[in-house]
Amino acid sequence: MAVTDEIREALGVPELRGLWEAAREALSSSQPTFRLELPDDATRTAVGELYGRPMWGEGTRISVSKLDDALRNRFGVGLSQVVEVLHGSVAEAEPAAEEADELLPVLDEHGLAGTSWAAPWLRWVRQYGRVGEAELVGIVHAAARVLAAMALSEPPRSWTSRASLAGRIGFPHSLDDGTTLSRVVLKAAALAQGAESPGNERDRRSLWERCGVAPDGVSATVLTWALPVSGDDAWSAGVRSRTELGLPAHLTHLDLGAAPERLVPEGSVIAVCEHPRVLEAAIREALHHPVICLSGLPSTAARALLERLSADGAVLRVHADFDWPGIAAALTAQRHGTVPWRMSGDDYRSALDRASRDRTDLPTLVGAPVPTPWDPQLADLMTTAARAIEEEHALQPLLDDLRRGL
Structure with a gap:
């Protein structure tokens, strides 16, 4: 039907x-x-x-x-x-000329009036936004200040928390879920991104993050070991003390916001892995080569850290599971300055051979294939072999690299 x-x-x-x-x-x-x-x-x-x-x-x-x-x-x-x-079709009334004149200059103050989403967003705010006439100008003004600070047209390179973003307009809770301001801002973000309006908490979080806004400053973390921080400040000393104690450091957006402008010396070589088992093994074997663990698809904190390190001139080498989520994680990391490490078709074939020699049962590769632009034959080999290889099955070669230095 x-x-x-x-x-x-x-x-x-x-x-x-x-x-x-x-x-x-x-x-x-x-x-x-x-x-x-x-x-x-x-x-x-x-x-x-x-x-x-x-x-x-x-x-x-x-x-x-x-x-x-x-x-x-x-x-x-x-x-x-x-x-x-x-x-039959509805002929929606166009906003009155005086209304347009009243609201478009508010967006123009922040360079937003000429965007493709501005006019349909203003129509939506009037019609569906549940904003009273007396509040309309104030809400649009507040929303424009927030939207001007968001990454609406380009992928974000840094993230700020919703509370910090709301604090810029003087009301720290104004972007909490369910508020009028968060509703109208998310609608503008959806229009700007060409996405559906979010209908649940997961979709709202995803849309915020796509626009460079983290739900908060502490829930997204990135696991690190032996970062070669170079500052003589208390923050850098704290990271170094964790390494001296043989302990990793979990960094949040709040941590990164408190960090010095430069984190590491130019040319620092840092390994990036997907599985925590790799970082744990490096610590247990007292390998002081710097390691960052993504723990799956990189969190906003992980992406922010990679951006900071790349800007410092660090050399970032990424390895992930040989499965489609792992390839997706490596691709995401590449967008933030990393280059593949033991992620070629030959490396996959060698891992298959080791598993066969050691009589290791490998799980079936499931899911939709993901391209591997750094080595197109890798995706073809993975599709043909139909076996997934987690990092812990390739652990020894990775540790040997860390021992020698990448």
Whole structure:
């Protein structure tokens, strides 16, 4: 059954006819809410089940944005599409000239008025943003200050926490989940990124991170060992003391924010691995070669650290599991300044041979293939052999490299 047929069958019932007529009028006039008459119990029941709350009395006020959310959550389509299927296309009113003049200069102050997403975002804020007229200019102004500090058009090279970003406009909790400001900022970010509006916590976190904003300054960490920090400050001394004690250092965004501008001397060679087992083995064997562990796909803290070290002129060599998530992790690390280390097709073939010789059972390679641009034959070999090789199965050659020095 086509989507339009499903919409007509589920939503084109007589009890909802008044709802769609009123909604169409609200959409065409860009009204955020509308009054709906509820003449009988059947109408109250049908509207209440769709809207998500019981209906009482002879009438109620319906929020356009809440109705749109209810439709998307239950049917996967928005209000405009439903109304178009049931009653024809909606001619949405353009913002009044004086409104445009009032709001566009606010965006222009921050260099945002000429972006492709500015006009549709302002229309969305008026229509679906649940922002009162009296608050509109203030919310757009605050949102513009936040958006100007985000990475909307290019991949981020550094990350700031939401609390720090909110603090720039004087309200540390204004970007917490559920606030008006966070809602309208995320909508602008989604439009700028060409992404769907986030519908859950995971999607919201992902969108924030894509724009250079970490949920907080402490939850994302990166595991390090023997970083050759060169400063004579207390922060550098603290990292060195962890190494002297034979202990790794977990660094967060808060740690990196407190670090000196230069972390390591130019030319420092640092190994980057995916699996914590590699870093642990280096510590146990008293190898003082610097190691950074990604622990899977690099966190924002790991990516920020790699960016800092690359800017210092460090040489970063990355190794990961020979499986598709490992290849994805290596690719992500490459975007932040690393080069592959024992990640060629020949290295994969050698690891297969060692496993065969040692009678090691290797897991089946699963998932969609990921390109290996540094050595295209690697992806072909992995696809053909269909075996995954974790770093701990290639541990000895990696430790030998660390012992000799990369």
